[in-house]
Amino acid sequence: xxxxxxxxxxxxxxxxxxxxxxxxxxxxxxxxxxxxxxxxxxxxxxxxxxxxxxxxxxxxxxxxxxxxxxxxxxxxxxxxxxxxxxxxxxxxxxxxxxxxxxxxxxxxxxxxxxx
Amino acid sequence: xxxxxxxxxxxxxxxxxxxxxxxxxxxxxxxxxxxxxxxxxxxxxxxxxxxxxxxxxxxxxxxxxxxxxxxxxxxxxxxxxxxxxxxxxxxxxxxxxxxxxxxxxxxxxxx
Numbered sequence: 575x576x577x578x579x580x581x582x583x584x585x586x587x588x589x590x591x592x593x594x595x596x597x598x599x600x601x602x603x604x605x606x607x608x609x610x611x612x613x614x615x616x617x618x619x620x621x622x623x624x625x626x627x628x629x630x631x632x633x634x635x636x637x638x639x640x641x642x643x644x645x646x647x648x649x650x651x652x653x654x655x656x657x658x659x660x661x662x663x664x665x666x667x668x669x670x671x672x673x674x675x676x677x678x679x680x681x682x683x684x685x686x687x688x689x
Numbered sequence: 690x691x692x693x694x695x696x697x698x699x700x701x702x703x704x705x706x707x708x709x710x711x712x713x714x715x716x717x718x719x720x721x722x723x724x725x726x727x728x729x730x731x732x733x734x735x736x737x738x739x740x741x742x743x744x745x746x747x748x749x750x751x752x753x754x755x756x757x758x759x760x761x762x763x764x765x766x767x768x769x770x771x772x773x774x775x776x777x778x779x780x781x782x783x784x785x786x787x788x789x790x791x792x793x794x795x796x797x798x799x800x
Contacts, residue, residue, distance in 0.1 A: 576732065607787075617733070617778065617790040630787055664732050671786075675721065678788075680732030 577601065578667050578681035586687045592653040595684045599646055599667030605629070606648040607668070607678060608640055612661035623648055624671035652686070660688045697776060699795045708766040710794045712779030715760065719781035723788060724753060724764045728775045736764070736777075766796075774798045 577600035587593055599606050608620040610633075619632035623642035634640075637655075642648045652659060662683045668676035702708050714722070720741040725733035739746045739753045739762075746753050752765040762779050776795050780788035 576734070578732070616792045619787050619789070622787065630785075632787065666732070675738075676786075677735050677738075680734065682730070683732050 576679040576681060578665060578679050580663075580665050580681035580684050582684060583682065584685045584687075586689065587655060588689055589655055589657060591655050591688075592651065593655065593686065595650040595652070595663050595665075595686075597648045597650070597665030597667075597681060599648070599665075600679055603667035603669050603679070604646065605668045605671045605676070606642055606646070607666040608634075608648070608650050609664040609666065609680075610661050611664060611683070612658075617664070620650070622671065629671050655688045657688050660686055662686075697793050697795045699797060701797045701799065702769050704769060704771060704798055704800050706769055708764075708769045708773070708796060708798075710764045710766075710777050710796065712762040712764075712791050712794075713760060714762060714779070714781045714791070716781055716783040716789070717760065719783050721782040722753070722755060722762050723780045724751075724762075725778045725780060725790075726773075726775045727778065727793070733778060769796075769798050771798045771800055 579598045581596045604625045607622045611617045620634040622630040626642050637653050640650045664683045666678040666680045668678045670676045723738045724736040727733045737748045750767045754763045776793045778793045779791045783789045
């Protein structure tokens with residue numbers, strides 16, 4: 575168990591809908607990262623938050639947004655969902671930010687299926 | 690559990706054999722590399738890392754080799770066990786601090 579929790583574990587929804595994925599980092603970790611893992615793209619970095627502020631952005635679509643709250647949990651919001659958004663979404667956390675040498679601890683993921 | 694489901698290269702070995710998983714990276718600016726293990730239904734788990742000022746690093750039953758000349762990374766697992774069955778990803782930092790993941794190799798260990 576990495577100490578990172580994600581809810582829900584599975585989510586099934588329809589095209590055009592909006593969903594929110596939730597992540598709680600390990601105790602003491604200030605950074606939260608979101609990744610998408612799909613069949614054809616592998617593990618893709620979406621966005622990082624550090625202590626409530628957006629720190630880095632990757633291949634995140636404009637239909638997707640995220641935030642990190644004062645208690646350090648994070649939510650990833652996916653809107654106007656398309657079939658191609660079906661994927662595993664992982665959250666990871668680390669103690670710090672700005673250096674690659676902070677080990678990232680991954681949660682168990684949320685499986686999103688868009689029908 | 691859920692599988693990653695990617696069409697991945699697969700390495701099949703017998704229990705007790707040594708396994709070697711290879712990874713080619715493309716960014717010559719990368720100076721930090723990580724190997725992750727992802728078991729079915731779980732998120733990636735850090736195994737071992739190496740910085741570019743090293744060409745070899747050993748952990749418990751695992752060794753990572755880095756060849757910067759040909760941009761190649763390998764993970765060696767000694768005395769492979771059924772519990773080692775998983776998808777293994779290499780990641781490079783590409784000059785930033787966000788890792789870029791390779792597509793992974795599926796390791797299947799036969800008892």
